[in-house]
Amino acid sequence: MSVQMEIQIIAIVVALACSTLGAFLILRKMAMMADAIGHTILFGIVIAFFITHDLNSPLLIVGAALTGTLTVFLVESINKTKLVSEDSSIGLIFPLLFSIGIILISLYAGDVHLDTDAVLLGEIAFAPFDRFVVNGVDIGPKSLYIMGTILLINIIYVSVFYKELKISTFDPNLAMVLGISPGIMHYSLMTLVSLTSVGAFDAVGAILVVAFMVGPPAAAYILTDDLKRMIFLSGVIGIISAISGYWISHILDVAIAGMMAVMVGIIFLLVFFFAPDKGLISIMRRKKRQKYDFAKISFLMHVINHEGEDDEKEELGIDTIHKHLKWEKGFIKDIINSLNRSNLVYIEDNIVKVTDEGRNLAISNAEEIVNGI
Numbered sequence: 001m002s003v004q005m006e007i008q009i010i011a012i013v014v015a016l017a018c019s020t021l022g023a024f025l026i027l028r029k030m031a032m033m034a035d036a037i038g039h040t041i042l043f044g045i046v047i048a049f050f051i052t053h054d055l056n057s058p059l060l061i062v063g064a065a066l067t068g069t070l071t072v073f074l075v076e077s078i079n080k081t082k083l084v085s086e087d088s089s090i091g092l093i094f095p096l097l098f099s100i101g102i103i104l105i106s107l108y109a110g111d112v113h114l115d116t117d118a119v120l121l122g123e124i125a126f127a128p129f130d131r132f133v134v135n136g137v138d139i140g141p142k143s144l145y146i147m148g149t150i151l152l153i154n155i156i157y158v159s160v161f162y163k164e165l166k167i168s169t170f171d172p173n174l175a176m177v178l179g180i181s182p183g184i185m186h187y188s189l190m191t192l193v194s195l196t197s198v199g200a201f202d203a204v205g206a207i208l209v210v211a212f213m214v215g216p217p218a219a220a221y222i223l224t225d226d227l228k229r230m231i232f233l234s235g236v237i238g239i240i241s242a243i244s245g246y247w248i249s250h251i252l253d254v255a256i257a258g259m260m261a262v263m264v265g266i267i268f269l270l271v272f273f274f275a276p277d278k279g280l281i282s283i284m285r286r287k288k289r290q291k292y293d294f295a296k297i298s299f300l301m302h303v304i305n306h307e308g309e310d311d312e313k314e315e316l317g318i319d320t321i322h323k324h325l326k327w328e329k330g331f332i333k334d335i336i337n338s339l340n341r342s343n344l345v346y347i348e349d350n351i352v353k354v355t356d357e358g359r360n361l362a363i364s365n366a367e368e369i370v371n372g373i
Helices: 003-027 031-052 059-080 086-108 116-120 124-129 142-160 162-170 172-177 182-199 206-223 227-252 256-274 280-306 321-325 329-341 356-372
Strands: 131-134 137-141 345-348 351-354
Touching (some): 003 031, 003 124, 003 142, 003 182, 003 206, 003 256, 031 086, 031 206, 059 086, 059 182, 124 256, 142 162, 142 182, 162 182, 172 182, 182 206, 256 280, 280 329, 280 345, 280 351, 280 356, 321 329, 351 356
Antiparallel strands (some): 345 351
């Protein structure tokens, strides 16, 4: 297998592992917690390294995972006091633990391969060169096996506890009534988020971990209201971001991890603007259509209220009706043309008249509004 292929496979596995859990972070409105955990795990890695003096020790992963859980605990403990908001709590704990980790590296581990550049950006291009050798046989990149194992754990966790995660995410009170502990589900999820972050730490860096954990699920959330479909779309968007980011970085000769994160952002923006139902353009079109629909009903009711009256010629005249509705002439013209094409109004002696079809439509809509109130 070529190095190019290995890099892309590692990125895909990382994207899937992150986006699987990221869907629940988005739904729980804890996206920034992923950023905090992605950085504070440095503190746990440093402490574990001081204990083991071995960068390859599995205790580094344990230390990082525990630090992620500690981050969540400290943030929520401060937030529960009601003295500061949750985002403020994150803003206090995240820099504190991350800065302590950097200071410890600077003071006591300056000659060890634990630098802030690797922490923030990582270098996925080097991941294939750290090989997993068993009995003298090279069986592939070490990071691929680590992230593959974590991805499997995440999939099993979400599959087995899908119902519990779903209920505790949308209705914690109902979860307690049903005998499900929201606290256990919450901290188990955060522990796996920490484990996933540290697993991808050396290969891709914290920034790309956060990008994969937040961007694809956020985009998927705009595309669907179904949780299972959201998780699936998160994975698909993560894969597309990883592959496209790699090849664009190859063409432009820029950092691979950085370009993958950029592609996550670009795909999110495309979804944000062009999603069929919740995209910004669709919302603007829908609001414009609703504005015109409401204007048409209002116009028809105005015509019905003044037809046959002494002021009919003034109130419903083609050249004067805009004064009484206080609408712009161009807008009035568009409304009249649209209603005329739909056979809801017609013009007679320069006066707007309503058809039976238009009358029925206006009355039925008015009744719906009254009943709704």
